[in-house]
Structures are given as C-alpha cells and as structure tokens.
Amino acid sequence: MLVMQNPNEDTEWNDALRRHGILPQKESEVTEDQLVNIVEETVQRKTAGLNVVKAYEDMTLDELEELEDEEDERILLQYRQQRIAEIQKVQKASKFGDVREISAQDYVDEVNRAGKGVWVILHLYKAGIPLCSLVNQYLTQLAKKFPRTKFLKSVSTTCIPNYPDKHLPTIFIYFEEDMKKQYVGPLMFGGMNLKIDELEWMLAEAGAVKTELEDDPRKKHKIHDVMTSSLRQATVRDTDEDDDDEDDD
Numbered sequence: 001m002l003v004m005q006n007p008n009e010d011t012e013w014n015d016a017l018r019r020h021g022i023l024p025q026k027e028s029e030v031t032e033d034q035l036v037n038i039v040e041e042t043v044q045r046k047t048a049g050l051n052v053v054k055a056y057e058d059m060t061l062d063e064l065e066e067l068e069d070e071e072d073e074r075i076l077l078q079y080r081q082q083r084i085a086e087i088q089k090v091q092k093a094s095k096f097g098d099v100r101e102i103s104a105q106d107y108v109d110e111v112n113r114a115g116k117g118v119w120v121i122l123h124l125y126k127a128g129i130p131l132c133s134l135v136n137q138y139l140t141q142l143a144k145k146f147p148r149t150k151f152l153k154s155v156s157t158t159c160i161p162n163y164p165d166k167h168l169p170t171i172f173i174y175f176e177e178d179m180k181k182q183y184v185g186p187l188m189f190g191g192m193n194l195k196i197d198e199l200e201w202m203l204a205e206a207g208a209v210k211t212e213l214e215d216d217p218r219k220k221h222k223i224h225d226v227m228t229s230s231l232r233q234a235t236v237r238d239t240d241e242d243d244d245d246e247d248d249d
Helices: 012-019 032-048 061-093 104-112 130-145 196-206 217-248
Strands: 099-101 119-125 150-155 170-175 178-184
Touching: 099 130, 104 119, 104 150, 119 130, 130 150, 130 196, 170 196, 178 196, 196 217
Parallel strands: 099 150, 119 150
Antiparallel strands: 119 170, 170 178
C-alpha cells in the first residue's frame, strides 16, 4: 500500500521536490522578533498621528509658534516644579523662628537631641538684669530672621543651680551636641551699648547663623562712638571757653 507523504512536512524528500518545482514553496514564517517590530512600528504611527513627522523646515509659521508656546509652557512648568521643590526644602529646614523657654528637664531633648545639622543658641538670663532683657529682645528678632537655627532661653538658676549673676548674660552655642562657642558676662557683649547687628555678627562668627553682614559692625560702631565722643568734648571745650570769655568781660 502506497502511503502519501504530507507535502507540508519538513523532510529531505519534500525539500528536494520543492527545489525541482514539483511541490510549491512553503510560505515563510514570521519570527517573534519580526512580530515585535511590526507591533512597535504600528504603535509609533498611531502615537505620532502621522506616518512621517514633519521637520522644522517644513512647518508653517503658525505651527512653529504653536510649538514654541508648548515648549515655553513645558520650560515654565519645569521651572515652577523646581522652585516649589526648593521652597519646600527651605520650609522644611526652617522649622523654628522663635525663642523657646526651656527648663533643666528640657535641656537634653532641646539641646543634645536637637537633630543632625541643627545649630542651637541658648541664652541664660535672669529677670531684672537690663542687658539680659536687651539680649532677649534681639534674639527674638534674630530668631525670625534665621528660622533654621534653634533659639532657646532659660532662667540661669533654673537651668544651672547657683549660676552667678555676674556671668549674665551668657550665650552657649551648640552644634550636634558639641559646644562651639560661649559668651559669658556683660563685657563680652559690650554692655548696654550692644547693637543687634553686633549680636548677629557674634552668632555668625560661631557659625550658628549665615549673615549677610560683610564687616564686623563693632568696628564701625566703635569709630562712630569715638567720633561722637570727640564732638562732645569739643562742644564742652567751646562752651567752657565762651563762659571764660563772659567772665573776663
């Protein structure tokens, strides 16, 4: 019994018959990679909406203007998002802005555990001492100006028992648990002649705040005080001389 061979099978006999034209050639199969390429090309055409994307030189003025508007909007949106991120970062870092009163029990949490990268300014004061009141007044303003820095105050004997009044005002400056600077006693602050920009410079010298002051204001004020004193002395001398002239008459 003669068995007919399937002409679609891949056999050497069928291949020989196809080479001699006795059997028709098999239709070529599409590989998996070819299928992927076909699908991707189709998607790209549908996404673009056109078979060929126009080159810039082929666009009309209206099309170019529309493209510029879209590009401008994209750049503005990108810039806006960048600025929002920057503002949020600053706001996150600017979490203080006032002078907080603490007790001895608060000391460890507020100073030693202030957090990584946080500068802490602690003012020891006592009511009834004018220079302490002046420093507290200045620190309140500086805390608003430098909200990234943690400003604290505490009654001296509450924070440190038997702390001498002669050492007031006292400012301790900490960074990540370490004391970086201390200002102890009225002479360190220049007495009641202390100006707010001088205190700002002192804090900036220690690294606790980033000031925009370029020069030590204490030098400028000292020159001003010397000039003022000289003018006063000259005025007194002139007055004395006028009195002497009147006496001679």
